[in-house]
Amino acid sequence: MALLLSLETSTQACSVALHQKEIVLASRQINTPRSAASKLAVMIREVLAEANSKPSDLKAIVVASGPGSYTGLRIGVATAKGFCYALKIPLIAINTLDLLAFQAKNYLQGNQSGSPTLSVKENLLCPMLDARRMEVYCKLVDFDLQEIAPTEAKILDQKSFSEILDKKKVFFFGEGSVKCQEVIQHPNARFINGLVPDAIPLGHLGYEKWVQSSCEDVESFEPFYLKDFLIRKPNLV
Numbered sequence: 159m160a161l162l163l164s165l166e167t168s169t170q171a172c173s174v175a176l177h178q179k180e181i182v183l184a185s186r187q188i189n190t191p192r193s194a195a196s197k198l199a200v201m202i203r204e205v206l207a208e209a210n211s212k213p214s215d216l217k218a219i220v221v222a223s224g225p226g227s228y229t230g231l232r233i234g235v236a237t238a239k240g241f242c243y244a245l246k247i248p249l250i251a252i253n254t255l256d257l258l259a260f261q262a263k264n265y266l267q268g269n270q271s272g273s274p275t276l277s278v279k280e281n282l283l284c285p286m287l288d289a290r291r292m293e294v295y296c297k298l299v300d301f302d303l304q305e306i307a308p309t310e311a312k313i314l315d316q317k318s319f320s321e322i323l324d325k326k327k328v329f330f331f332g333e334g335s336v337k338c339q340e341v342i343q344h345p346n347a348r349f350i351n352g353l354v355p356d357a358i359p360l361g362h363l364g365y366e367k368w369v370q371s372s373c374e375d376v377e378s379f380e381p382f383y384l385k386d387f388l389i390r391k392p393n394l395v
């Protein structure tokens with residue numbers, strides 16, 4: 159039985175999911191800022207109990223690797239590596255921006271309507287994570303999730319993405335897109351609100367990599383921080 163545990167701690171939201179192959183057996187999500195330190199272990203116990211499973215049943219751990227919150231990523235990856243060391247199972251990592259792009263594609267496919275000539279498939283996707291002030295972590299991909307522009311820390315202004323927006327519509331989404339919406343007024347800019355990284359689609363992507371035996375070296379693996387973050391004390395309430 160291919161039982162995979164997925165951990166997503168890249169942002170203020172923290173989520174956990176348990177999959178048997180592509181089937182979701184149980185999941186939990188909490189949106190309290192900086193809650194991963196105090197809540198992640200509890201959520202893991204809850205999803206295992208709900209599925210009547212135990213840690214020794216797990217075949218792999220899937221973790222969102224960043225970019226994102228320094229503290230959140232550190233907690234998520236440390237927890238994932240702890241399970242992998244203890245159980246001698248593989249570690250699978252998914253870039254958080256790739257996860258968001260996958261979620262956005264599914265969202266747009268589920269809400270697509272109108273003329274085929276206006277198909278969202280012709281447009282680009284830009285996942286964004288908050289990097290404080292007017293900076294975001296972002297990348298550009300096409301609708302097949304192929305990279306157009308690599309992951310970067312980008313300072314936003316009114317001219318951001320103007321060259322690509324003159325040619326194509328771009329869908330912006332993720333927590334960083336809120337401040338993007340305030341400064342980018344181009345008519346080809348589109349925004350998807352409320353999309354946060356989620357352990358359920360993370361598990362789907364992780365299962366695809368598990369089938370391909372695309373795993374990380376547990377000992378050397380580190381989160382994709384991209385740049386240093388200010389470390390804050392976790393919310394223990």
